[in-house]
Amino acid sequence: MMKSIAGKLASVAMGATAWLATAPLTVAYAVKVNDLPGGPAVNQLNLHPPVTKIAADQAWLHWFMLIVCSVIFVAVFAVMFYSIWKHRKSVGHKAATFHESVTVEIVWTVIPFIIVILMALPATKVIVAMKDTTNADLTIKATGMQWKWGYDYINGEGEGIGFLSALDSEHRALSNAGGPKADAPIDNYLLKVDNPLVVPVDKKIRIITTANDVIHAFMVPSFGIKQDAIPGFVRDTWFRAEKIGDYYGQCAELCGKEHAYMPIHVRVVSAENYSKWVGEEMKKIAAKADDPARVWALDEMVARGEKVYSANCQACHQANGKGAGPIKPLDGAAVVLDADKSRTISVLLNGQNNGAMPAWKQLSDTDIAAVITYTKNHWSNKTDQIVQPADVQSARK
């Protein structure tokens, strides 16, 4: 009911206000630029059309507050203007002498108190719903940085995907050049990014925010979310988009000179399209990783292995490969020199001596193959044996 009243009021009041406000100034822009669905509309007068339950609740609350406040405002100032009209000296009104009434004071203290409580009650429910970030289908970390967003899919379908999202550089250049020309308007001016955040429709998405440098804020008005991204801390918010489409927001906390130039673009897609997108992204990630089928040359493998060794092994086995105390030497060790590569591979994958030598299976096949090759061909060890990633891969089974 409130919505239908609100809707009617909206069309009448807002139409009139919009005309009044912009008629004299409907300059070049409004004529040419179009509404951006999911982003701002031309001369938009109210909140974005809601795409989540929370945003719909916020829009309802806003109408509720606007109507209640307007009614009170009109009522109170009707009294004031009536008085201004009737109780003027120029119409011969003589001043009364009353100047206090405890009864009246109590009445107009208690009534606003009750109104305020009634206003706050429906808001309470929404707050509790807003803050419930449990049972998310998909968790994404949004990292604010000067001046772009980083998105990492950390839980749910697409886990492991991560990319940066920055404003289209042409738009940034255009801004410096004085902005888009009135005869060549750009509907998504300052809102176009290279890599939009992609999420499935009708799924609970939990956004974890943090930042690298200063405070930013992740805001998408259509979803009714705005959450500061605070360096050194994690905060969260959530949304469940009910409509497929593109939705836009901008950074909402002053973060330095390019504050106006780090937009947010969320693309809500169907479940199938989301799976397809995840598949493509996963392929891209795989393409970036080392190909386990690749056959390496000895010197390449040793060079790579040296890095892996110094990062992971050197602390115990020492740079000279002699070990120390209970740490076994690698230089000249029978296991290392053995022509049967599977023995060293097994030590690396499973560990040895009850974990005194830990398992290193978290390293990639290529890294394990490289470090073994290195130990087999360094110091006094000159076996000319190469361990290929494929050997490690098959040993993992």
Added chain:
Amino acid sequence: MSAVLDPHGHTHDDHHDHHAPTGWRRWVYATNHKDIGTLYLLFAFTMLMVGGVLALLIRAELFQPGLQLVNPELFNQLTTMHGLIMVFGAIMPGFVGFANWMIPLQIGASDMAFARMNNFSFWLLIPAGLMIMGSFFMPGGAPAAGWTLYAPLTLQMGPSMDVAIFALHILGASSIMGSINIIVTILNMRAPGMTLMKMPMFAWTWLITAYLLIAVMPVLAGAITMTLTDRHFGTSFFNPAAGGDPVMYQHIFWFFGHPEVYIMILPAFGIISQVVPAFARKRLFGYTSMVYATSSIAILSFVVWAHHMFTTGMPVTGQLFFMYATMLIAVPTAVKIFNWIATMWQGSMTFETPMLFAVGFIFVFTMGGFTGLILAMAPIDIQLQDTYYVVAHFHYVLVAGSLYAMFAGVYYWMPKWTGVMYNETRGKIHFWWSLIAFNITFFPMHFLGLAGMPRRYADYPMQFADFNALASVGGFAFGIAQVYFFFFIVLPCMMGKGEKAGQKPWEGAEGLEWQIPSPAPFHTFENPPKLDASASRIVG
């Protein structure tokens, strides 16, 4: 022969032995509350102009999408310095100016309690103001972290940040001394018979404001000192890279910042409570409840600060508490509005310029009050936090609130200060011009905020263009109105041009300031006056 420019115009001749300093010494060595009040008011107006120029640069840049005049670095400096200068340079010193001029006159005191400290607290403003303005010319430009100076952005700022912090320390010290002076004056120097509950509302609101200032200025000093040591001395209170907490800065800042909001509005309530009864020719309705309402607002102001921080990610209970507490402030504020309207009810009203500004204040300030109530609702605030809706809201309460009240006060007391009447036609032009321009500037900002335009943006999507253009046009009109105000209304009065004002130029005005000649003599109430039962008239 105005008290503002000529101290020797007064007719008292019982002070031949008292050689009041003349020329520059009169102002630099000033210990007279009226002279110091004048200095404060002129300083505040100068800062209003400086801050206004910055605001107009902002509005000029935002007239169209794209960057035309300034780069984003300078834009952020402009918004930051506009905020700092208006809050600490214009509004706060402005009200202290009113306090200096009017509180001793209203309570029948001969001067402020600590005359030399009074001089000191004014003259501290000058170096602080110069440092703040000079920061624009330092390497890297002025601070650009917003007037709230949020960490860790402040840790990235250039050397001007330190200058601004030092300037704020000085301004804080000045405010604290001013507040001590006001409290001691009011509590110790009232004329016999002027009990606290007979004191004019303006003195009451300033008494409460002064306590707020003493309570929160040190909190601000603490926050910015921690910022300073984070920047230079290896501490990491707010630096997350070393375990500091940037949100803690916000808590400390807003523990100062929210009472600060009331510091800037309570004296305005006081002025309105003087002006409305005078032109309604009827006593202020509900004096006692006004005093209690003001005190309640002051006390509640300490427990609502985190409503500025709903988007930082507070727990549910935190959001609920701060939402309910904030909405409660609407109750005493509503009581004040009702009392003013009840004062007007059945009065015999005339609408000279002070009354126009007072009625304009009540009307437009209430709009800002309602948007405040809307913003207090946490779910709506999530949408509107850091958008132009907030900008619209606080300009409705700070410009149409504090500044309009000061205009009302200037017009109301100008005859007492200068001995001449301002030009009534010009005053009315100033009022209507300001009112219309103000609303053209700030009303469209509500729409921009609802549509999601974030604040402190140097450039914006094209859909926001028309409302921004409208706001810019209004902004320039508003700015020019204030130049008109100074050159065509204030300056003629200060030069003594205009119709001579009588001792009590307003038929319905009450209070001791109207019991002395106009312009107010250099020294007043050297001997405590004998007051009637209402403590608003001198008997014998």
